[in-house]
Amino acid sequence: MLNKILPVAVGAVALVALSACGGGSNAATGAGAGGKGPIVMGFAQVGAESGWRTANTKSVQESAKAAGITLKFSDAQQKQENQIKAIRSYIQQKVDVIAFSPVVETGWDTVLLEAKRANIPVILTDRAVDSEDKTLYKTFLGSDFVAEGKKAGEWLVKDSQGKSEVNVVELQGTTGAAPAIDRKEGFAEAVKAAPQIKVIASQTGDFTRSGGKQVMEAFLKSNPKIDVVYAHNDDMGLGAIEAIEAAGKVPGKDIKIITVDAVHDGVQALADGKINYIVECSPLLGDQLMDLAKKVVAGQSVPERVVTQETTFTQEQAKAALPQRKY
Ligand code: AHR
Numbered sequence: 001m002l003n004k005i006l007p008v009a010v011g012a013v014a015l016v017a018l019s020a021c022g023g024g025s026n027a028a029t030g031a032g033a034g035g036k037g038p039i040v041m042g043f044a045q046v047g048a049e050s051g052w053r054t055a056n057t058k059s060v061q062e063s064a065k066a067a068g069i070t071l072k073f074s075d076a077q078q079k080q081e082n083q084i085k086a087i088r089s090y091i092q093q094k095v096d097v098i099a100f101s102p103v104v105e106t107g108w109d110t111v112l113l114e115a116k117r118a119n120i121p122v123i124l125t126d127r128a129v130d131s132e133d134k135t136l137y138k139t140f141l142g143s144d145f146v147a148e149g150k151k152a153g154e155w156l157v158k159d160s161q162g163k164s165e166v167n168v169v170e171l172q173g174t175t176g177a178a179p180a181i182d183r184k185e186g187f188a189e190a191v192k193a194a195p196q197i198k199v200i201a202s203q204t205g206d207f208t209r210s211g212g213k214q215v216m217e218a219f220l221k222s223n224p225k226i227d228v229v230y231a232h233n234d235d236m237g238l239g240a241i242e243a244i245e246a247a248g249k250v251p252g253k254d255i256k257i258i259t260v261d262a263v264h265d266g267v268q269a270l271a272d273g274k275i276n277y278i279v280e281c282s283p284l285l286g287d288q289l290m291d292l293a294k295k296v297v298a299g300q301s302v303p304e305r306v307v308t309q310e311t312t313f314t315q316e317q318a319k320a321a322l323p324q325r326k327y
Pocket of ligand 1: 049050051052053126127179232233234235261281
């Protein structure tokens with residue numbers, strides 16, 4: 001009896017092993033689909049708009065190398081049409097997996113369907129897409145941007161206690177981008193708790209230092225009483241500092257500044273007293289992305305959402321954290 005069962009059981013184990021390997025690829029070794037050669041990943045990056053983005057690109061490139069994954073990398077210069085072109089070219093090249101950080105939330109269904117029909121798994125990293133069809137991608141690895149906006153607003157609510165009027169100007173990220181939409185929403189939600197806080201102007205600075213500076217210059221000209229700047233990233237906050245100083249005011253004192261990211265230059269400005277509070281958004285997504293890529297190429301299941309762990313920094317915490325800051 002045992003003799004008869006055993007070959008069947010062994011066969012079943014072999015079958016399970018084969019299907020777990022997705023037809024020959026292997027999550028542990030990082031072999032590409034079909035088990036031949038290393039995994040090839042096509043990565044469509046947003047651009048190089050900020051210190052955060054530069055650190056994210058470095059993280060992805062270094063982690064791919066360490067994981068033995070061949071990386072095809074493209075920079076979309078913040079343009080959706082460039083990202084779509086890059087994804088189509090990765091589909092044509094029959095890469096094993098596509099990863100991308102969508103510049104804006106909407107307008108991806110057609111190209112993602114093309115990838116799905118070509119049997120190429122897609123991983124969203126950093127930013128999400130706004131699509132009804134969740135089967136168009138395997139997983140989304142990145143921050144909770146609404147929570148980041150809330151943390152920024154909660155700090156301001158505490159800081160505004162006992163004040164009768166707090167006028168805020170908001171420097172938004174790229175129009176239509178998930179972090180711009182969500183950070184605005186989270187902040188607005190949190191500051192409802194303090195009716196004296198009013199967002200008196202809100203405009204996009206496109207996540208760049210020059211954009212932040214330009215918009216802040218215009219805000220300073222048209223608004224005689226600005227108490228606080230809420231910038232959706234450090235770079236725009238750093239641009240705002242330049243505009244505030246050029247207007248003869250003291251950033252961090254005359255006008256308080258709250259930002260998101262905690263890249264090195266931002267944390268330095270916080271330690272120097274020019275920024276008042278930073279909500280961290282980690283760009284170091286490379287290692288987790290490569291692990292997820294190996295799993296999806298091997299046909300293994302992955303969680304549909306992987307949320308990045310993040311903290312916040314006061315001026316005192318920034319002074320302590322600065323020497324160890326990796327980016
Ligand atoms: O998507 C993440 C955001 O994009 C970062 O907060 C910002 O700096 C970057 O440009």
